[in-house]
Amino acid sequence: MKLLFLNGxxxxxxxxxxxxxxxxxxxxxLEAYIREFCAEKGVECxxxxxxxxxxxxxxxxxAYGKFDGxxxxxxxxxxxxxxxxxxxKAVGIPTVEVHLSDVSKREDFRQVSHIxxxxxxxxxxxxxxGYRMAxxxxxxx
Ligand code: DQA
Numbered sequence: 001m002k003l004l005f006l007n008g009x010x011x012x013x014x015x016x017x018x019x020x021x022x023x024x025x026x027x028x029x030l031e032a033y034i035r036e037f038c039a040e041k042g043v044e045c046x047x048x049x050x051x052x053x054x055x056x057x058x059x060x061x062x063a064y065g066k067f068d069g070x071x072x073x074x075x076x077x078x079x080x081x082x083x084x085x086x087x088x089k090a091v092g093i094p095t096v097e098v099h100l101s102d103v104s105k106r107e108d109f110r111q112v113s114h115i116x117x118x119x120x121x122x123x124x125x126x127x128x129x130g131y132r133m134a135x136x137x138x139x140x141x
Contacts, residue, residue, distance in 0.1 A: 001042075003135055004067040004093075005034050006059055007049040008075030021101050023127060030128055037132045041139065053077055053084065060087035069138035070095040071131055078103075078113045088118035094141055096134035099124035 007030075010017055015026035025033075031047050038045040046067065048059050056077065063070060070093050074084050078097070088095045095118060102125030103110045116122055121137050123130040 001069075001139060002044040002046070002067045003038065003138060004046045004048070004059070004063045004070045005131065006056055006070060006072040006074075007047075008056060008073060008077045009051040011073060011075055012049050012051070023100070025128065030131070033128045034131055037135065041135070043135065043139070053081055057083050057087045060084070060091055060093075063093055064091040067093060069093060069135075069141070071098055071134040071138070072096070072115065072119075073098045073100070073131075074115055078115055079109055080114070082114050085114040085118050088115060094138055095119045096137055097122040098130045098134045100127050100130065101125060 012027045014022055014030060015024055027049065034045060034047055050056050050059070056074065060070065070088070072095060074081060077084055097113065097116055097119040104124060113122070121134065123133050126133060
């Protein structure tokens with residue numbers, strides 16, 4: 001089982017950005033957390049972060065035939081990107097949408113998620129734990 005973890009813009013600023021919302025743990029901490037639970041479960045993982053929408057589209061396309069599942073936190077692109085939605089639809093890889101914060105309790109513009117239409121599950125408001133929950137959902141499929 002190979003899972004790809006994708007993170008969108010500004011998630012590399014974890015630990016610095018809005019700690020009241022996203023916590024004080026860093027992006028390096030998130031990567032270590034993901035690697036640890038994947039190792040425990042015997043899952044191979046790829047992890048990629050980009051601030052660029054096209055780079056995330058490229059990563060989704062490159063996952064075709066290589067990964068069995070995708071866990072994606074598209075960050076702000078959740079609310080704007082039809083290109084990411086189309087990329088997930090194009091590859092047909094089971095994908096779970098994750099958000100650190102509970103977007104349902106935040107601003108109106110965060111209530112829209114384009115990528116959700118192509119995802120088998122959405123997990124929000126569980127911090128780092130959400131990534132593990134997403135992986136477990138994909139493993140159970
Ligand atoms: C986020 C929520 C998004 O609305 C926001 O733009 C982010 C992070 C989250 O993990 O809670 O950058 O995806």
